[in-house]
Amino acid sequence: MAIKSLDTDQQISIQALIRSWKGKLTWDLLVTKIESSLAFTTTRQTLDKYVNIKNEYKEKKRLLRGQPVSSDETELLSYLQKDIDLAEKVIQLEAELKVAKDEIGYLQAFIQKIVSIGASDPNVMAIFNKTLRDIKSKAQHCES
Template sequence: MAKPSLSTTQVRQIEKILYRWSGKLTWEELVDQLENELEITTTRQTLNSYSSISGVFKSTKTRLRGISENYQNSPNVSLEKASLLDKIEKLENEIIGLRTQNQQFQGLLNDIRMEAESTPLLMDLLISVKRKHQG
């Protein structure tokens, strides 16, 4: 199996960028943004090979299709308010993405726990790992 070209930290940073993305989104634009912001040189094929990045990319594209006119184009909203509203919207989108990710992790942990109930060695290992993280 090939070694992953992105670390877990880099994958999380890329997901965070996607959660906050506004405007047109393409793989090429994401690759450019990663080079500029995170100094990560990669390709769209590599990014698409990570299921979490691909999933967040698709959900971001869906979200962006539903966005109506930007706040900055509204005459009733000052530039400062538009900036704050935009920031709130990006943070709300990030929260939604993180909640989805959290649910997926909880499901995985539940499956592992259920499997461990019938495998004593696995249960002992999980208890040991849990103690290390609590103490």
């Protein structure tokens, strides 16, 4: 059964899959590739609900328009299936890492903004510090 909502890791994996996409891209092909490569089932409608995934899809479609088949794709066909699978996995992981780094950058900027606001408002800094302690406490409980 298709999942109706995606967690952050699934969203990042899907964005990475789209970024590393080669050849014709359609929602149906993407849903099929997600099922085979990422081992979960979703629908076009679910994917369409996520702005980050929809934007990644539109951008990749724009980049792929009118692009001829590259010699790299022709070379890939000559490799053994195992080599193709490994190469695709590396591309997928590199794209996933890029998406994760982008997300971390956004989160770091957000935290810096909170810290700068907190520098002038002690109440905001107190809430920020309490939240940080709660996160550390939960992390320690998970390690135990």
